[in-house]
Amino acid sequence: MMDQQHPYLLKRLERLNTIGVALSAERDNKRLLETILLGAQEITNADGGTLYTITDDKHLKFEIMRNKTLALAMGGTTGKEIPFLPIPLYLDDGRPNLTTVAAYATVNDKTVNIENAYSAQNFDFTGTRKFDEKTGYHSQSFLTIPMKNHESEVIGVLQLINAIDIDTHEIIPFSQANQSLVESLASQAAVAMTNQNLIEGLKGLFEAFIELMAEAIDQKSPYTGGHCRRVPELTLMLAQAAIDAKEGPLKDFTLNEKEFYELKIAGWLHDCGKVTTPESVMDKPTKLSGIFDRIDLVDQRFELLKKQAECDILKKQVEALKSGQVQDVAKLDSELLAFNQQCDEDREFLRKSNFGSESMTDEDQQRVINIAANQLVNANGNSRPFLSENEVYNLNITRGTLTKEEREIINNHIVVTIHMLDSLPYPNGLKRVPEYACGHHERMDGRGYPKGLTREQMSVPARVMGIADIFEALTSKDRPYKKAKTLSESLYILGKMKVDHHIDPDLFDIFVREKVYLRYAQQFLEPEQIDEVDESKIPGYQP
Known part of the structure; x- marks a missing residue:
């Protein structure tokens, strides 16, 4: 009998090794989980199986479900959601959930091998029996194995249902040899899942850092x-x-x-x-922006320029009246009005020029230079140009608001x-x-x-x-x-x-x-x- 089983066992060991290699190479998480479950079914000739992962709130989440007899395939890459709620690992009072096989195996970090679910005394198979009544299936032998990472933490559970005898096609218990093989697979699978989680974690951290960089520029x-x-x-x-x-x-x-x-x-x-x-x-929103937009200072200078012009005109008018040149008074009023109008036009021109445009013509640039040539008298009585060289340089930017x-x-x-x-x-x-x-x-x-x-x-x-x-x-x-x-x-x-x-x-x-x-x-x-x-x-x- 052992001689007959030896080639079959060797074949399963070889298959276990092949699955292990495939696990180490897989980078897609859903395909990874499917490879684990389907590989376990293959080496044990199990009719069905479920793979669970542990959530942060201490529940077992259904990830993959397969059953050959029922042609059932849910979760993973199938796109079909598994309609079962996660299994709590702990009850409302904080005690561990020991009546559900998958939860028991998880909290006790222990493989559970059940020959017949209908005669098992220590676990609640009410849900399984209802499933069987609804589908006409017969869930008999169970092999439930926790999957531990490199830090000996349980990160998932692999559960197989109904081992099938290769010759008679009858449902049989999961043998110790099969249990050992699946435990070995579960160990390799946990390492592969941990590596995948680490890779995804680092990838997520990397992407989050990049987006944080963009957010920093956003805030800046x-x-x-x-x-x-x-x-x-x-x-x-x-x-x-x-x-x-x-x-x-x-x-x-x-x-x-x-x-x-x-x-x-x-x-x-x-x-x-x-x-x-x-x-x-x-x-820089405008050409004259720095610590603040200097265009407001330019506005004030225009008002000062007009006041200075008004003072000059008034002086000339007084002199004209003293010399009896009454007709010159009206002429000087017209000159002042024209000068003020020119100042207002120049001010609006500079305000418009202050905003970056697609292009600034040579004529516009020359006009800025001409405006700058106006003279203002400071508190010491000294004349200075209406615009500084830096202001002329900025206002004559050809495109946009930035200097060279x-x-x-x-x-x-x-x-x-x-x-x-x-x-x-x-x-x-x-x-x-x-x-x-x-x-x-x-x-x-x-x-x-x-x-x-x-x-x-x-x-x-x-x-x-x-x-x-x-x-x-x-x-x-x-x-x-x-x-x-x-x-x-x-x-x-x-x-x-x-x-x-x-x-x-x-x-x-x-x-x-x-x-x-x-x-x-x-x-x-x-x-x-x-x-x-x-x-x-x-x-x-x-x-």
């Missing part, structure tokens, strides 16, 4: 914090559209699950260097990002995060920064992020220096960037053709921004 600057959260979303939308492309230059582009996750992490980290950017620069020096400070965030990301010890699956994250300010023609990379030197994911970064900025409603643009306005500007070799042309075509812009808009933009888009009017795009 309410104007750009939303950017850090929206760019990853738009990046993944466009990347998926490129993956799904069935035609065109990117029809063969693909990313596996790990590479897609890598791009997601890069999206979250793409602006992490902004934690070092001064708020006075990052949040301030823009360099802003641009430096990508250099800081590179230094930060390059210093991290990445696992193999995340080694391209710095490349993806740090390429969103490069241009296809090599005129971007910080490295001046060309399109051929950049990966597709890095080029994806460039478009996502720009489009989010164009449509953002939380920037202090501009109004949020509509879809049609933003796509027009983005199209001009394609024509100007700023962004990737193939990805831009997918962005428009697959209406990635619209999906993003419906999720993140205000209703008034989502206007009708005539794709035929987008520069560089052929519908």
Whole structure:
């Protein structure tokens, strides 16, 4: 008899080893649990089984249920919810639940092998009998084994039902040999589950830290914090559209699950260097902003300039009256009125110029210089220019609100990002995060920064992020220096960037053709921004 069983036992041992190898390689938690239960059923020839995990509130949660006779498969990857409530490990009065087999095995850290549930005296099988009455099944032999991690803590329970004799197909008790094999499997399974939990825990901590970084930037600057959260979303939308492309230059582009996750992490980290950017620069809403907006001081100077002009006119009028030149009094009144009107117009012009625009003309810049030439008399009686050199320099910023020096400070965030990301010890699956994250300010023609990379030197994911970064900025409603643009306005500007070799042309075509812009808009933009888009009017795009 032993000789006949020996080949079968050897086969089961080999199968146990194969299952152990599979457990160590599995990274999906649901498939891992299924492998554990199905492996245990296979080596014991059990008809059914259940796998439980322990919840934080000390209950046994049904994770996987299988039964061959009833063709029952619930939990795990099946997508079918198990309709049974978790089993409490402790009663309401705090005493351990010793009447339920699975709970008993857990709290006592002890394997329970029952030959016949209908004759067992120490456990409550009322629920099992009701299940049998309802289904016509006969639950007889039970093998319940706690699964312990490396710290000898029970983290789950494996329960098998009805061992089937290979020759007679009758229900038989679970043998000691089978019990030993399943205990060995349970030990390997617990290690695999612990490793999986540790991996998921570290992954969760890593992602939480990244999101915390974005939140820190959000708290530092309410104007750009939303950017850090929206760019990853738009990046993944466009990347998926490129993956799904069935035609065109990117029809063969693909990313596996790990590479897609890598791009997601890069999206979250793409602006992490902004934690070092001064708020006075990052949040500069107007050209004359620093500690405060100096435009109010300019307003006061205009009032002083008008008062000084009024005093000069009054002096001249007194002199005219003394010399009998009465007609000059009215003429001087007209001059004062004209001067005051000019001051009011110049003040409104400077207030408008103080807000960053898409461009400031040469004529506008010259007008600022002319206004600055007005002279104010200080308390010591000395004359000084109406505007300081620094104020003229700031007011004559061609685009936006930042001077060349301030823009360099802003641009430096990508250099800081590179230094930060390059210093991290990445696992193999995340080694391209710095490349993806740090390429969103490069241009296809090599005129971007910080490295001046060309399109051929950049990966597709890095080029994806460039478009996502720009489009989010164009449509953002939380920037202090501009109004949020509509879809049609933003796509027009983005199209001009394609024509100007700023962004990737193939990805831009997918962005428009697959209406990635619209999906993003419906999720993140205000209703008034989502206007009708005539794709035929987008520069560089052929519908």
